[in-house]
Amino acid sequence: MTPYVADPVYLNGRFLPLAEAGISPLDRGFLYGDGVYEVIPVYSRRAFRIDEHVKRLQATLDGIKLANPLTADGWKEVIAKLIETAPWDDQSIYLQVTRGADDKRDHAFPPASVPSTAFAFASPLVTTPAEVRARGVAAITVPDLRWSRCDLKVISLLANVLARQQAVEQGCAEALLIRDRFMKEGAASNIFIVKDGLLLAPPKTHLMLPGITYDVILELAATHQQALEVREISETELRSADEVWMTSSTKEILAITTLDGQPVGTGKPGPFGEQMWQWYQDFKNTVMRKG
Ligand code: PDD
Numbered sequence: 014m015t016p017y018v019a020d021p022v023y024l025n026g027r028f029l030p031l032a033e034a035g036i037s038p039l040d041r042g043f044l045y046g047d048g049v050y051e052v053i054p055v056y057s058r059r060a061f062r063i064d065e066h067v068k069r070l071q072a073t074l075d076g077i078k079l080a081n082p083l084t085a086d087g088w089k090e091v092i093a094k095l096i097e098t099a100p101w102d103d104q105s106i107y108l109q110v111t112r113g114a115d116d117k118r119d120h121a122f123p124p125a126s127v128p129s130t131a132f133a134f135a136s137p138l139v140t141t142p143a144e145v146r147a148r149g150v151a152a153i154t155v156p157d158l159r160w161s162r163c164d165l166k167v168i169s170l171l172a173n174v175l176a177r178q179q180a181v182e183q184g185c186a187e188a189l190l191i192r193d194r195f196m197k198e199g200a201a202s203n204i205f206i207v208k209d210g211l212l213l214a215p216p217k218t219h220l221m222l223p224g225i226t227y228d229v230i231l232e233l234a235a236t237h238q239q240a241l242e243v244r245e246i247s248e249t250e251l252r253s254a255d256e257v258w259m260t261s262s263t264k265e266i267l268a269i270t271t272l273d274g275q276p277v278g279t280g281k282p283g284p285f286g287e288q289m290w291q292w293y294q295d296f297k298n299t300v301m302r303k304g
Contacts, residue, residue: 149270
């Protein structure tokens with residue numbers, strides 16, 4: 014077991030130690046990045062919004078025309094077993110399905126007789142340290158070089174990888190992706206902005222991943238009657254925002270306080286982001302942890 018992967022892992026119908034989990038080097042995930050994935054946070058050994066994650070997995074599989082190797086209940090059983098056997102109460106479940114290994118290399122799909130590869134494992138949930146949260150993080154903007162189906166959670170993540178690496182090399186936590194002068198999302202997160210007390214969220218289109226955390230934030234804004242508009246956010250609006258947040262299953266809600274070296278608003282996490290973080294924690298501790 015590595016410090017961040019629990020034994021056993023799941024591979025193609027079996028639970029086995031990571032060290033014994035092998036796949037063919039001809040796997041299309043390896044050769045083409047031909048596959049899909051999900052990341053599901055687990056709080057107090059309860060998988061958060063599991064139905065929504067399993068549904069998004071199905072939508073992505075449908076989007077790339079790959080049959081689901083398991084039913085929704087089948088996935089839930091796999092996830093339950095991983096959660097139960099992992100040593101941590103708060104976890105992150107990673108799962109991946111690829112188009113399997115053919116006996117030759119051909120871009121087109123292999124015959125239907127070639128089984129897909131399904132892999133899943135549990136890791137400890139890595140949370141943002143309080144001092145990082147208190148000061149917020151820095152981000153850069155980069156051109157969005159991804160393809161046109163960013164709504165699919167596919168493993169071909171090279172454009173995201175390069176964008177995030179560019180951020181890291183500049184001492185930043187995230188890269189915000191700009192396409193045709195509009196901000197779509199982060200390399201591995203959704204982005205919200207606040208301007209004059211109004212929360213703005215980009216709409217779910219084929220150019221943005223429909224985040225599960227994004228949905229929770231829209232729900233919390235509605236529950237607390239917070240003014241919210243879902244519409245495209247221009248690069249100009251992004252640069253003049255009072256607050257910018259990134260959201261994801263693992264980052265939850267994190268203030269971006271510097272953008273391309275310039276302070277966002279006051280340069281400190283803003284009051285609305287703090288409020289939303291608190292609502293999110295309350296929701297997590299009541300609804301998520303206690304189910
Ligand atoms: N990333 N947008 C992109 C491009 C992402 O990769 C992610 C999540 C999100 C947020 O989605 P959610 O709220 O469902 O986590 C938005 C995961 C955590 C990852 O790739 O590790």
